[in-house]
Amino acid sequence: MLDLLRQSLTEAFGGAQVEARSTIITSGRLNGLLEIHGYGEPISVAVEVIRTAYPRDVHRVIWHLDELELCWGKAKSGHLIKLIAAEHLSPGAKSTLKDKGYAFFERSGSLFLRTKKMLINIERPSKLPSRVRSIDLFTEAREGAVHGLLKNAFQWMAGADLAEQSQTSTYTCSVVLQELERREWCETQGAGRTKRRRLVQPGKLLDDWAEHWQQRGMSRSRWYVFIENPHLLIDRLACLVKESDVDFPWAFTGAAAANIYAPLLTSVDSAEIIVPPGYAVILGMALKMKPAPKGSNVTIVERGGTSLQFRELHTLYSASFASPYIQYLDLLDGRGRNKELAVHLREQLEQKWGRPKTSSR
The missing domain is CATH 3.40.1350.10 (Trna Endonuclease; Chain: A, domain 1)
Incomplete structure (x- = not known):
């Protein structure tokens, strides 16, 4: 050299x-x-x-x-x-x-x-050495830290604060933050106990997460619940959950949930619910729904990891809704008008970041 x-x-x-x-x-x-x-x-x-x-x-x-x-x-x-x-x-x-x-x-x-x-x-073109490889940010544990950073985009955070919010270890948060700093998606100030970092490229991180999200496998089961007015499906399901006294975490996601968070579509006649792995049948029985491979209006998604983190309780529906970031990722399946709704939801998220819009999918 x-x-x-x-x-x-x-x-x-x-x-x-x-x-x-x-x-x-x-x-x-x-x-x-x-x-x-x-x-x-x-x-x-x-x-x-x-x-x-x-x-x-x-x-x-x-x-x-x-x-x-x-x-x-x-x-x-x-x-x-x-x-x-x-x-x-x-x-x-x-x-x-x-x-x-x-x-x-x-x-x-x-x-x-x-x-x-x-x-x-x-100035001459530079090439990153092939031996320098990025770590996988989207293991089940690291996804929690990624989710927490997106929720706090452009805010200075200590690693311990991120670990507490995302319910992950300080070591896992440190690994994620170091990788984001290496990619220059994260800024750092201070040192030692006063060290703080903030996510400054949330759009790039969300796009990277979206690519991994669509590659994962998950269990889906289809169900049917009778309702006279399909427009009130979310209301009906929320009432059924309340009456059944379900004691495990769950959340609405998909088009119906996103259309409530960021209204765009005139109506959505089906709903998606996230439950922990192994709880689909338990929820279906509790809500007195019938398995329906055809003609279903409810899809139950069994998924672990960060899917049920940062749920939001909707006051009008008395029900839990998945984090808008999870809703956005779930809309990228390309079904119906989901892609259109995903773009609209992404715009809402970017407004919350308070910075110029990043590229949308």
Whole structure:
């Protein structure tokens, strides 16, 4: 990496002499120290090499370079440029370095360096190393943390607060937050016990979740309940649940629920209910419904994980409704006018985020 950097600096400075020097500066040690001659006062380039850099990575290296600069000021003269060299630098890392006045070099050949007399800005396409892979954010445990972050988009949160809200471990939340920070979908402030993060790309996270959601398997059973006015199906089911005194978690989802949360369709004549795995028959019997492979008006979905997290109690219906994020994901099945309703519900969610709209499905 240092050889590549030296070649790049030689070319950028029009064939100037670039020499390697001792990397020891008083109390600190660098990965490399280069000197550029031929432009009046010698220019020294203090180099730290890292493999792949995201904003959180460059902050740690910046601290080290700043510490070494203090030693340099006491021991050396001339202009010092602090540079980070990496196999791959994310856009956020590059932006951070530019804003703070640091130089950077990427194996692809990208070079950014500013002196009092010149600005060098060579941009070449970078490629993320194949060995750097994203973790799976959507295991059953991690989905809870993802759901909690979406519910609190653009709000600063400590990992412990997220763990408490999402009913997941602090370790699981930490894994999710670190991955989102690596993707630059999450911002960080503070350190240690005062460390806080906030989700700043909820649209990208929701889109990623949607792709995984549609690939999962689940158990669905179809039922029929008699009702004279199909428009009152949700009301009827809510009353039946109340009368049966169901003692396990459940929630309305799908088109009927979403149309109440974000009205769009004139009517929906069927309903979907989420229950924990193994409880479909119990609910069907409790509500005195009949199994109906054909002609059903109620679908019971057995699903674990985060599906029943952050349920909302609707005052007009005295019933539990799934989180609007779960409703949105369930609408992506493409049935009927579900896609149209999903777009409308997404718009409502984006308004709650309080930021410009992201791409909708």
